Amino acid sequence: MAAILEKKYLSSNVVEMVLEAPHIAATRRAGQFVVLMTDEKGERIPLTIVDSDTRKGTVTIIYQVVGKTTTCLADMNPGDRLYSLLGPLGRPTEIKNFGTAVCVGGGVGIGVVYPIARALKETGNRVISIIGARTRDILILEEAMSKTSDRLVVATDDGSYGVKGFVSQVLQDLIDSGEEINHVFAVGPVPMMRVICEVTRPHEIETVVSLNPIMVDATGMCGACRVSVGNATKLACVDGPEFDGHQVDFDLLTNRLRMYYREEKESMEDFRCRCDGK
Numbered sequence: 001m002a003a004i005l006e007k008k009y010l011s012s013n014v015v016e017m018v019l020e021a022p023h024i025a026a027t028r029r030a031g032q033f034v035v036l037m038t039d040e041k042g043e044r045i046p047l048t049i050v051d052s053d054t055r056k057g058t059v060t061i062i063y064q065v066v067g068k069t070t071t072c073l074a075d076m077n078p079g080d081r082l083y084s085l086l087g088p089l090g091r092p093t094e095i096k097n098f099g100t101a102v103c104v105g106g107g108v109g110i111g112v113v114y115p116i117a118r119a120l121k122e123t124g125n126r127v128i129s130i131i132g133a134r135t136r137d138i139l140i141l142e143e144a145m146s147k148t149s150d151r152l153v154v155a156t157d158d159g160s161y162g163v164k165g166f167v168s169q170v171l172q173d174l175i176d177s178g179e180e181i182n183h184v185f186a187v188g189p190v191p192m193m194r195v196i197c198e199v200t201r202p203h204e205i206e207t208v209v210s211l212n213p214i215m216v217d218a219t220g221m222c223g224a225c226r227v228s229v230g231n232a233t234k235l236a237c238v239d240g241p242e243f244d245g246h247q248v249d250f251d252l253l254t255n256r257l258r259m260y261y262r263e264e265k266e267s268m269e270d271f272r273c274r275c276d277g278k
């Protein structure tokens with residue numbers, strides 16, 4: 001049972017936690033994730049390993065509080081122990097010297113793209129990062145992304161900080177300016193990843209996206225995380241979570257993510273009622 005060692009709010013509903021996990025810290029690579037359970041009856045949820053420290057035997061996760069399990073997790077504190085923590089899972093990111101690599105992170109997706117940007121920089125790539133949030137107050141990891149990038153562009157939807165607009169427009173402007181880009185990694189909301197792929201497609205720039213379908217066992221047995229890539233069915237937990245974005249069926253992913261919306265809402269409402277003692 002992994003102990004929670006540190007907890008910090010990066011914005012009003014995004015939490016960073018450092019967990020005791022020496023075995024995971026020793027072998028994890030960029031792009032991989034853990035599956036955790038807060039308690040015995042809880043759901044298993046996948047979260048990306050944002051960072052690790054092999055000396056201390058710790059891993060760092062960053063998550064947005066969106067439903068029942070992330071709410072339960074955010075209620076836990078240093079000293080508490082998770083019911084279970086499994087990992088590292090998923091295929092690591094393919095890291096090599098591409099030349100100039102652009103890392104695009106939208107919202108909490110910045111936490112997922114950060115370890116990729118770091119690994120790319122350590123491998124000698126010229127890293128340009130584009131990170132975006134709806135407003136300045138919910139932008140995360142600006143300093144960390146700046147340290148790991150040769151160039152960082154920040155965008156906010158409302159223009160409260162950096163460039164006004166979506167990260168996809170920043171990428172479009174970069175391409176239009178004649179910047180030579182050899183590879184793009186994009187992580188964030190599904191509509192964002194879809195648009196990024198449409199921006200790079202005409203220029204034939206290889207674009208990798210990290211998919212976030214609902215996962216159950218995360219070992220390739222249940223089929224819950226199936227996605228369609230190049231008309232072939234893939235399991236995001238064992239074949240991914242990263243795929244060639246130009247081949248992904250984003251409509252199917254969007255529909256499958258909505259599949260349990262009613263149940264997720266009921267579960268959250270039931271949880272809130274129990275917390276309120278109703």
Ligand code: FAD
Nearest residue numbers: 045046047048062063064066067068069070212213241264
């Ligand atoms: P639920 O009650 O299950 O859902 C609440 C809301 O969130 C619903 O609207 C639902 O449609 C939506 N939702 C549920 N599951 C997902 C999902 N997989 N992706 C997107 N939306 C979802 N989130 C982070 O904040 N940080 C991460 O580093 C991170 N890494 C991930 C890595 C992988 C490989 C995958 C598959 C997902 C990752 N996610 C990450 C998403 C995270 O797993 C979900 O937000 C979480 O499972 C929601 O659980 P919940 O019980 O709190 O919410």
Ligand code: NAD
Nearest residue numbers: 106107108132133134166167168188189191192210211212
């Ligand atoms: P958000 O809705 O606030 O969007 C963040 C940024 O993404 C925006 O500021 C904008 O720059 C860009 N964006 C959003 N919609 C866009 C569109 N239609 N076209 C172009 N760009 C767009 O994001 P959030 O609330 O922080 O949510 C983060 C999302 O990341 C969630 O939907 C979650 O499912 C997803 N996520 C994905 C993974 C993964 O592994 N792929 C992991 C964690 C979270």
Ligand code: FES
Nearest residue numbers: 216218220223237
């Ligand atoms: Fe069950 Fe991927 S989560 S097969």
